[in-house]
Amino acid sequence: MGDVGAAIRGTAIPCGQCGASLELEAGVRFLKCRFCGTSLEVKESASAVYTEVKELREELKEIAESLGDAKREQEKERARKKKKAARQKRDRELEAFDRAWNAKREGFLVRDKNGGSHEPTKGMAFALWGVGAFGLVGGLMFAQNWPPEHRAKASLIPVFFAVATFVMGIFQYRSSAEFEIAKRRYQRERERLRESLE
Numbered sequence: 001m002g003d004v005g006a007a008i009r010g011t012a013i014p015c016g017q018c019g020a021s022l023e024l025e026a027g028v029r030f031l032k033c034r035f036c037g038t039s040l041e042v043k044e045s046a047s048a049v050y051t052e053v054k055e056l057r058e059e060l061k062e063i064a065e066s067l068g069d070a071k072r073e074q075e076k077e078r079a080r081k082k083k084k085a086a087r088q089k090r091d092r093e094l095e096a097f098d099r100a101w102n103a104k105r106e107g108f109l110v111r112d113k114n115g116g117s118h119e120p121t122k123g124m125a126f127a128l129w130g131v132g133a134f135g136l137v138g139g140l141m142f143a144q145n146w147p148p149e150h151r152a153k154a155s156l157i158p159v160f161f162a163v164a165t166f167v168m169g170i171f172q173y174r175s176s177a178e179f180e181i182a183k184r185r186y187q188r189e190r191e192r193l194r195e196s197l198e
């Protein structure tokens, strides 16, 4: 097949089926008759350009191709939807998991005087023990200034203070240790959940 109609571009050729005059555009090999609807193939001989009813094989091939395209497009669309649904499901599950953790975390938070709250830390326990020890030593030294018969009673105050801060420190330490374990477990399980939903 040469350059079909290069010389007769824009000229009319007859429909191979009904004979109606059809305009031939350059480079067009297949066309449909505007009048009878027949699919035509442009043919060229040494002396003329004409149309022939397109072979059924060609037409079927074209139909099969367009059906294949549609099916592939449909499958792609289905895969996209499936992926989107999976992503939404994963997000929902992760959100639920995070909500559960936040509720649990709330129970561990330490409230401060300003209405704020923060995660418990072991450092806070050490600080309490430090304050208790400092208060005990300072208080006992101060008690030495009291008359001998009151010294024992005066010493009780820093001892009580030290015991109280020591116990508070223990609670603080235990709470922060439990919180650390719970937080690590949450992070580990979240990662596992995320991977399982990929």
Ligand SMILES: [Zn+2]
Residues within 6 Å of the ligand: 015, 016, 017, 018, 019, 020, 033, 034, 035, 036, 037, 038
């Ligand atoms: Zn025709």
